[in-house]
Amino acid sequence: SQTIHQWPATLVQPVGSPLSLECTVEGTSNPNLYWYRQAAGRGLQLLFYSVGIGQISSEVPQNLSASRPQDRQFILSSKKLLLSDSGFYLCAWSVGPYQPQHFGDGTRLSIL
Amino acid sequence: EDQVTQSPEALRLQEGESSSLNCSYTVSGLRGLFWYRQDPGKGPEFLFTLYSAGEEKEKERLKATLTKKESFLHITAPKPEDSATYLCAVPANEKLTFGTGTRLTIIP
Numbered sequence: 001s002q003t004i005h006q007w008p009a010t011l012v013q014p015v016g017s018p019l020s021l022e023c024t025v026e027g028t029s030n031p032n033l034y035w036y037r038q039a040a041g042r043g044l045q046l047l048f049y050s051v052g053i054g055q056i057s058s059e060v061p062q063n064l065s066a067s068r069p070q071d072r073q074f075i076l077s078s079k080k081l082l083l084s085d086s087g088f089y090l091c092a093w094s095v096g097p098y099q100p101q102h103f104g105d106g107t108r109l110s111i112l
Numbered sequence: 113e114d115q116v117t118q119s120p121e122a123l124r125l126q127e128g129e130s131s132s133l134n135c136s137y138t139v140s141g142l143r144g145l146f147w148y149r150q151d152p153g154k155g156p157e158f159l160f161t162l163y164s165a166g167e168e169k170e171k172e173r174l175k176a177t178l179t180k181k182e183s184f185l186h187i188t189a190p191k192p193e194d195s196a197t198y199l200c201a202v203p204a205n206e207k208l209t210f211g212t213g214t215r216l217t218i219i220p
Contacts, residue, residue, distance in 0.1 A: 006155075042212060043199075043210050043211065043212040043213065044156075044199075044210045046207055046208075049207065059207075090155050090156075092155070097203065097206035097207065098143045098144060098203040098206070099203075100146050100158045100161055101146075101158075101201075101208055102158055103155030103156050103157070104155050105154055105155050106153070106154065106155050108153070
């Protein structure tokens with residue numbers, strides 16, 4: 001069966017520090033991969049998605065970036081965090097663009 | 113523009129009190145509608161896929177139905193463990209458009 005792992009679960013970072021969140025999927029090949037941010041009491045905002053190694057589509061302009069160095073690995077990064085980057089970050093995978101997405105347990109990011 | 117609207121935003125029910133959650137959508141060419149459950153501090157958990165008007169899916173106390181403009185998630189005789197936020201989503205332009213969810217609280 002397929003599983004998705006996301007870490008860390010919680011992260012507290014100072015403003016201006018770098019960020020790296022990692023997500024890996026097991027049990028499937030060539031998945032579509034997604035990064036979302038969920039603000040408190042608000043919906044899911046799609047940040048990036050990838051349909052293959054090295055291919056990244058960005059949905060919103062911001063100081064975040066994503067990379068997909070391996071088929072089942074998706075990384076969310078920032079060189080300098082802003083206060084507005086605080087939130088709940090979720091990684092997800094699907095077998096195709098019109099199929100259900102399956103989510104990890106998320107990373108709660110707090111910027112001080 | 114593709115849009116998904118969920119109502120109500122929040123719903124409090126007594127244990128055993130049945131009700132329905134609504135998901136209205138506007139999308140060109142429906143390719144399915146997905147329901148998710150999200151517990152606090154966790155990622156959404158996939159529940160159902162509905163593909164065509166008239167289709168129904170059931171899981172324990174939950175039943176999802178679909179019309180040409182909306183979907184309902186019916187919850188029958190809910191228990192406190194059914195408390196969660198329920199999200200619906202439609203695929204469009206190779207992505208999912210999510211509603212903002214209904215926060216359901218079941219009071220013992």
